[in-house]
Amino acid sequence: xxxxxxxxxxxxxxxxxxxxxxxxxxxxxxxxxxxxxxxxxxxxxxxxxxxxxxxxxxxxxxxxxxxxxxxxxxxxxxxxxxxxxxxxxxxxxxxxxxxxxxxxxxxxxxxxxxxxxxxxxxxxxxxxxxxxxxxxxxxxxxxxxxxxxxxxxxxxxxxxxxxxxxxxxxxxxxxxxxxxxxxxxxxxxxxxxxxxxxxxxxxxxxxxxxxxxxxxxxxxxxxxxxxxxxxxxxxxxxxxxxxxxxxxxxxxxxxxxxxxxxxxxxxxxxxxxxxxxxxxxxxxxxxxxxxxxxxxxxxxxxxxxxxxxxxxxxxxxxxxxxxxxxxxxxxxxxxxxxxxxxxxxxxxxxxxxxxxxxxxxxxxxxxxxxxxxxxxxxxxxxxx
Amino acid sequence: xxxxxxxxxxxxxxxxxxxxxxxxxxxxxxxxxxxxxxxxxxxxxxxxxxxxxxxxxxxxxxxxxxxxxxxxxxxxxxxxxxxxxxxxxxxxxxxxxxxxxxxxxxxxxxxxxxxxxxxxxxxxxxxxxxxxxxxxxxxxxxxxxxxxxxxxxxxxxxxxxxxxxxxxxxxxxxxxxxxxxxxxxxxxxxxxxxxxxxxxxxxxxxxxxxxxxxxxxxxxxxxxxxxxxxxxxxxxxxxxxxxxxxxxxxxxxxxxxxxxxxxxxxxxxxxxxxxxxxxxxxxxxxxxxxxxxxxxxxxxxxxxxxxxxxxxxxxxxxxxxxxxxxxxxxxxxxxxxxxxxxxxxxxxxxxxxxxxxxxxxxxxxxxxxxxxxxxxxxxxxxxxxxxxxxxxxxxxxxxxxxxxxxxxxxxxxxxxxxxxxxxxxxxxxxxxxxxxxxxxxxxxxxxxxxxxxxxxxxxxxxxxxxxxxxxxxxxxxxxxxxxxxxxxxxxxxxxxxxxxxxxxxxxxxxxxxxxxxxxxxxxxxxxxxxxxxxxxxxxxxxxxxxxxxxxxxxxxxxxxxxxxxxxxxxxxxxxxxxxxxxxxxxxxxxxxxxx
Numbered sequence: 001x002x003x004x005x006x007x008x009x010x011x012x013x014x015x016x017x018x019x020x021x022x023x024x025x026x027x028x029x030x031x032x033x034x035x036x037x038x039x040x041x042x043x044x045x046x047x048x049x050x051x052x053x054x055x056x057x058x059x060x061x062x063x064x065x066x067x068x069x070x071x072x073x074x075x076x077x078x079x080x081x082x083x084x085x086x087x088x089x090x091x092x093x094x095x096x097x098x099x100x101x102x103x104x105x106x107x108x109x110x111x112x113x114x115x116x117x118x119x120x121x122x123x124x125x126x127x128x129x130x131x132x133x134x135x136x137x138x139x140x141x142x143x144x145x146x147x148x149x150x151x152x153x154x155x156x157x158x159x160x161x162x163x164x165x166x167x168x169x170x171x172x173x174x175x176x177x178x179x180x181x182x183x184x185x186x187x188x189x190x191x192x193x194x195x196x197x198x199x200x201x202x203x204x205x206x207x208x209x210x211x212x213x214x215x216x217x218x219x220x221x222x223x224x225x226x227x228x229x230x231x232x233x234x235x236x237x238x239x240x241x242x243x244x245x246x247x248x249x250x251x252x253x254x255x256x257x258x259x260x261x262x263x264x265x266x267x268x269x270x271x272x273x274x275x276x277x278x279x280x281x282x283x284x285x286x287x288x289x290x291x292x293x294x295x296x297x298x299x300x301x302x303x304x305x306x307x308x309x310x311x312x313x314x315x316x317x318x319x320x321x322x323x324x325x326x327x328x329x330x331x332x333x334x335x336x337x338x339x340x341x342x343x344x345x346x347x348x349x350x351x352x353x354x355x356x357x358x359x360x361x362x363x364x365x366x367x368x369x370x371x372x373x374x375x376x377x378x379x380x381x382x383x384x
Numbered sequence: 385x386x387x388x389x390x391x392x393x394x395x396x397x398x399x400x401x402x403x404x405x406x407x408x409x410x411x412x413x414x415x416x417x418x419x420x421x422x423x424x425x426x427x428x429x430x431x432x433x434x435x436x437x438x439x440x441x442x443x444x445x446x447x448x449x450x451x452x453x454x455x456x457x458x459x460x461x462x463x464x465x466x467x468x469x470x471x472x473x474x475x476x477x478x479x480x481x482x483x484x485x486x487x488x489x490x491x492x493x494x495x496x497x498x499x500x501x502x503x504x505x506x507x508x509x510x511x512x513x514x515x516x517x518x519x520x521x522x523x524x525x526x527x528x529x530x531x532x533x534x535x536x537x538x539x540x541x542x543x544x545x546x547x548x549x550x551x552x553x554x555x556x557x558x559x560x561x562x563x564x565x566x567x568x569x570x571x572x573x574x575x576x577x578x579x580x581x582x583x584x585x586x587x588x589x590x591x592x593x594x595x596x597x598x599x600x601x602x603x604x605x606x607x608x609x610x611x612x613x614x615x616x617x618x619x620x621x622x623x624x625x626x627x628x629x630x631x632x633x634x635x636x637x638x639x640x641x642x643x644x645x646x647x648x649x650x651x652x653x654x655x656x657x658x659x660x661x662x663x664x665x666x667x668x669x670x671x672x673x674x675x676x677x678x679x680x681x682x683x684x685x686x687x688x689x690x691x692x693x694x695x696x697x698x699x700x701x702x703x704x705x706x707x708x709x710x711x712x713x714x715x716x717x718x719x720x721x722x723x724x725x726x727x728x729x730x731x732x733x734x735x736x737x738x739x740x741x742x743x744x745x746x747x748x749x750x751x752x753x754x755x756x757x758x759x760x761x762x763x764x765x766x767x768x769x770x771x772x773x774x775x776x777x778x779x780x781x782x783x784x785x786x787x788x789x790x791x792x793x794x795x796x797x798x799x800x801x802x803x804x805x806x807x808x809x810x811x812x813x814x815x816x817x818x819x820x821x822x823x824x825x826x827x828x829x830x831x832x833x834x835x836x837x838x839x840x841x842x843x844x845x846x847x848x849x850x851x852x853x854x855x856x857x858x859x860x861x862x863x864x865x866x867x868x869x870x871x872x873x874x875x876x877x878x879x880x881x882x883x884x885x886x887x888x889x890x891x892x893x894x895x896x897x898x899x900x901x902x903x904x905x906x907x908x909x910x911x912x913x914x915x916x917x918x919x920x921x922x923x924x925x926x927x928x929x930x931x932x933x934x935x936x937x938x939x940x941x942x943x944x945x946x947x948x949x950x951x952x953x954x955x956x957x958x959x960x961x962x963x964x965x966x967x968x969x970x971x972x973x974x975x976x977x978x979x
Contacts, residue, residue, distance in 0.1 A: 068942055069945065071767055071768065072767070072768045072769055072942055073945045074756055074760075074943045074945040074948065074950070074951035074952075075945040075947070075948055075951075079767070080765050080768070083765075083767075096767070097767040099767070101925040101926060102830070102926075105656075105657065105659065106830070108659060109659075109830065109831065109835070110835060113831060113835050115835040115836070115843075132658065132659060136659045208638065208643040208654075210643075210654035210657070210658075211638075211653070211654050211657060239644070244560050244642050245642050245643040245644060246560070246638070246639065246642055246643070247635075247638030247639055247643070248638070248639075250944050250949070251531065251638065251639045253947060254532060254535055254949055255535055255539075255559070255560075258535055258536055258539045258540075258541060258542070259539065259540050259541040260535070260539055260540055260559060260560075270947075273947045274947070277745075277746050277947070277948065278746050278747055279746045280746070370658070377643075377646075377654070378451055380643055380644055380646075381478065381643060381644065381646035381650070381651070382451070382474065382476070382477065382478050382481050382646060
């Protein structure tokens with residue numbers, strides 16, 4: 001039944017999308033407007049008129065760069081759906097995914113070396129990336145501001161917008177939290193200070209803040225909550241209480257699943273996935289510290305030297321559409337970044353939201369984040 | 385050159401034959417320059433060229449930073465007063481700690497590898513050849529798979545602790561300690577030590593031992609004075625390679641040791657991620673200097689060893705079940721059994737655990753991860769990774785690597801064993817691909833080959849399958865050299881000179897006389913070259929950008945999903961199966977002309 005609904009919505013969206021193009025000629029950019037998707041009703045007349053107009057309006061190849069699990073995760077990833085759906089709406093457009101191993105760094109290096117960037121849109125930016133780009137590239141621009149050209153930008157939640165220059169547009173978000181096994185942890189830690197208690201000795205796995213996004217978010221969370229002057233002391237005590245700091249999120253999560261420790265730093269959407277995999281949910285409890293969770297919005301941006309600005313805008317607007325927002329949430333197992341994508345029943349039941357989401361703004365991180373992370377790393381590393 | 389009346393094609397053929405070695409030498413140098421030296425030097429230049437200006441500031445800062453160099457830092461900085469203070473705070477520094485763990489890893493690998501070499505070269509038992517072929521397997525296993533296997537096997541709830549509990553022992557908590565790193569490094573490198581030593585042991589001259597014994601030496605003395613000197617160069621080769629590899633190790637350290645035990649390479653990797661190239665390059669140069677110095681010292685030692693010419697004439701192998709009972713024979717067999725148990729724990733345990741993970745879902749046994757592979761192969765989109773394509777690419781690149789690396793390796797072996805001044809230095813430079821970290825090579829390739837170089841207004845780029853095969857060959861040929869050169873140095877010069885006197889060209893003498901004498905080394909080198917190509921990760925992903933040239937280890941990495949390792953371990957099992965079969969085949973084919 002559910003599959004049929006999805007298919008129907010998919011088909012409807014195509015018609016609506018094409019129809020949107022017909023009506024869009026007076027507007028700024030040709031974009032797909034599908035506010036009425038849920039009604040599921042359209043006539044065939046619109047379809048025929050729409051098709052002819054579309055062919056004239058948008059055509060060509062759009063190169064979209066991203067991190068590889070966005071298109072190629074074995075379980076679920078939004079890439080294939082986004083490509084098919086967008087191509088259905090714009091029959092003359094081909095979306096080409098690009099997933100260089102070094103992800104965004106690959107394009108930063110190309111820009112530094114003066115080599116053509118050879119991509120139109122990047123999907124999967126976070127605020128650290130932006131800060132690094134701005135520090136390293138200086139006057140050379142990698143991305144161009146975009147928000148004003150997107151008709152769906154108004155639906156992006158205010159609190160998630162993380163780029164003061166409005167280049168990066170958020171498309172989903174996650175909250176960093178603890179995930180724990182309630183069979184081993186009878187009383188979950190409620191505050192950062194709790195984690196220092198004897199009863200949690202040797203019980204927590206976190207990731208390396210230098211290389212893993214989740215580890216960095218957890219470190220920034222401690223800086224945010226405990227303050228710039230206190231966080232290093234706090235980490236000294238955490239270390240004395242036997243935390244394990246592993247390389248990547250998947251190293252840490254594997255160790256957690258193998259029972260190396262009953263708590264791990266992960267995402268508050270953990271149960272959505274655990275439930276899909278028929279896992280025992282008692283081993284996938286989500287815990288927030290100080291009623292907080294560190295918000296980690298993911299954004300997309302248009303490369304400054306793209307030859308396809310209109311196509312790029314149409315694609316980015318499409319990612320913010322109601323239907324794509326729902327789909328990304330489901331397939332990327334993250335929260336939508338907009339206010340108009342209703343959460344599925346599964347998400348409502350299993351995904352947890354912190355009472356007080358915290359995060360650092362671009363301005364707060366700029367000029368600080370490298371120092372914070374470096375001081376932390378020097379204190380931890382070196383086999384002392 | 386052609387005389388009147390001569391067939392021009394034959395004349396060209398003869399010219400080529402006469403100049404084959406030098407032609408190959410030039411070709412090798414060219415490949416090295418394009419695929420290795422140019423890219424790596426571009427990265428190293430970052431250390432002294434910051435923001436468009438030449439400066440030694442970053443180098444000075446790194447060298448005098450106690451965090452990196454411990455007590456050496458104040459010495460480098462000329463601040464002798466600060467030594468005591470630093471010695472109390474961080475005596476080793478990151479470099480010191482890295483060298484310390486590499487030293488421990490090397491000792492463990494040699495201790496674990498030597499008995500293996502003894503059993504493989506001195507005993508005859510069913511399946512010996514197959515086991516010998518499979519010793520190279522750990523070498524190609526992607527570190528992520530090894531980490532998964534180790535975490536699963538040695539973990540708190542893993543099979544090892546279950547086993548210990550049966551005997552009322554344990555539990556042991558190995559993970560996230562220095563011991564875990566050392567054991568995992570031994571998993572990778574003990575087979576390497578075993579393999580090079582086995583090759584040497586199989587080509588010792590048993591008559592010399594018999595002579596010593598007949599002159600009254602006891603077995604121990606005969607071993608120490610006659611056999612050990614013949615084996616030592618191989619053992620030291622294995623130890624040196626192990627030290628260099630474990631000195632530059634990083635995925636294993638990150639996955640099994642935790643960031644508290646970070647090495648220099650872990651640091652270089654994260655600096656590169658943060659685009660801090662000047663500091664990363666300085667550390668990488670320092671790291672390379674250590675490895676190259678060791679390689680150079682080893683080559684000087686090796687050159688002194690390979691003076692005595694000898695013919696391969698190994699002693700006959702013993703049977704596992706002794707023909708007649710004696711206490712000594714029984715004790716030796718008991719030792720072999722004990723060693724076999726250790727092998728099961730260290731090698732078989734993690735590999736089996738990794739395979740077990742691929743057929744275990746949340747609710748017990750499942751084949752769904754293999755179903756995923758089949759489905760992805762059948763229905764996968766063009767931008768997704770298909771297992772069949774990965775298997776095919778791995779085998780094709782492996783074969784291409786053999787074709788390029790064997791001639792390169794043999795050429796360098798011939799050139800360097802034939803003397804000339806500054807030859808050790810040239811040899812060390814030719815060995816440099818071993819001594820430069822994967823992170824640096826990868827970054828250099830990206831900027832040198834993938835982005836291309838501006839030449840006469842055109843951007844010359846090298847990417848795609850040819851570039852991947854060349855990159856693999858550059859990483860692999862040092863192993864051919866290290867397996868062939870010592871044996872080639874030991875070949876009796878008079879045999880070669882007789883052949884030349886009878887009218888054979890240099891290359892004829894090489895092909896017909898020398899290579900058959902060192903066939904076991906060539907076969908071992910070929911197996912390594914193939915293994916390196918199958919297991920290579922860094923340069924493959926970089927050079928495969930935007931194409932369908934991904935290999936099996938790349939597919940394993942890409943199949944690590946959001947909260948599930950199932951598909952990745954299934955792909956890892958496929959890798960294990962495909963490579964096991966190919967190594968047995970390569971070894972058997974190599975063995976045919978070995979006999």
